[in-house]
Amino acid sequence: MKIFRSIAEVPANFGPSIISIGNFDGVHRGHRWVISEVIARARESGTKSVAVTFDPHPVRILRPDSPTKMISPIEEKLRLLADTGLDATLVLPFTQELAQTSAEAFISTVICNCLRATEVHVGSNFRFGYQAQADVMRLAELGNKLDFSARIYEPVPMRGGIISSSRIRQLILAGNLSSARVLLGRPYSICSAPARGRGYGTKYAVPTINLAPYNELLPANGVYVTTLQIGNDGPVFEGVTNAGNRPTFGPDSYAVETHLFNFHPVDMTEETPLRLTFLKHLRPEMKWDSPEALKTQIGKDIARAQRFLRGYRRLMQ
Helix, strand or coil: CEEECCHHHCCCCCCCEEEEECCCCCCCHHHHHHHHHHHHHHHHHCCEEEEEEEECCHHHHHCCCCCCCCCCCHHHHHHHHHHCCCCEEEEEECCHHHHCCCHHHHHHHHHHHHCCEEEEEEECCCCECHHHCECHHHHHHHHHHHCCEEEEECCCEECCEECCHHHHHHHHHCCCHHHHHHHHCCCEEEEECECCCCCCCCEECCCEEEECCCCCCCCCCEEEEEEEEECCCCCEEEEEEEEECCHHHCCCCCEEEEEECCCCCEECCCCCCEEEEEEEEEEECCCCCCHHHHHHHHHHHHHHHHHHHHHHHHHHC
């Protein structure tokens, strides 16, 4: 998948194309349904399949005090979009200037002149232009005027609600990883690196790894069954992860700490990429009377995690 990080990077002769526009946070099952239709239509017509997205997420500019955390930061989002089979993604830098662009100017400049779109596929709640004043009806009107067609998708219902990034965020924040996994179409994972100053050398031989501070979406404080991949193509270890403030050891000190099963020494530095995948919430974080009581509970957590993982592995075969 080609990645254009501004309009200026798009070749002058690019297109014609069939596109979808959105934030695509999480690249969930609803997003992938729309994208699969875009790809199918592009193949039928011999055109390019393109996603148009924004960085940073518009909420970061329009509501800078919002606590919204992203399911998938931009590089992870681009990796997930590439996995769909799209020909290209255009990442538009979201600035105050872009936010103040009129709906017609946005469509004319980006969709028509830059990408030469013949079809635009969006969700029914899609809004665009200055103060998000334009909706899908306006998109269809502009299509009639500027010679492209608009295809509108209704939200996909699943598990008593619709598939949406905001709903998935709520589920993850609540620690409801099984429902989040269904809506995402995959287990929730984050990409980080080892915490600095923890003594990681070339050969790391201790089966406990702390993640560097992570500023995007994390599940509720608690203990989780997880897997951890060390390096982009490195080994994957099963384990249990405590995400929280470690209250048993005194003043709050937030950390995401993973104990790895069947560990063997691996080459790792503080720059080694790590992918932590959350599979199941085991219990809330608790304060124990002593480190010994915590150690006993950790033994119980490990036993429960290993039972879950045996069933999970069978399910994934």
